Amino acid sequence: MKKIFLSAIVIASMIAFSGCEAEYVDSQPADVVDVQGVAPGAGYVWIGGDWVWSGGAYVWHAGHWGRGRAGRAWNTGHWEHGGRGYRWHRGGWK
Numbered sequence: 001m002k003k004i005f006l007s008a009i010v011i012a013s014m015i016a017f018s019g020c021e022a023e024y025v026d027s028q029p030a031d032v033v034d035v036q037g038v039a040p041g042a043g044y045v046w047i048g049g050d051w052v053w054s055g056g057a058y059v060w061h062a063g064h065w066g067r068g069r070a071g072r073a074w075n076t077g078h079w080e081h082g083g084r085g086y087r088w089h090r091g092g093w094k
Helices: 002-018
Strands: 044-047 050-054 057-061 064-067 078-082 085-089
Touching (some): 050 085
């Protein structure tokens, strides 16, 4: 039982710390243009696509229509350039 517990801690630590140095790239990927189409109904807002870190690289997740949130607005994600390279900051409700 003790070995299983220690193994679980080691694996969890590897997963947690594997992302610490990741998420930086030398150059940001090319801009992607999502086709919005028509809102499915009243009260929907366009939630722009997002870059998601997966398997050591950024992968594009297309935008979609979602229900708006009262008193809040969707802020699109953006790239930030720093000493270690480019990093994506995800969009969110504010």
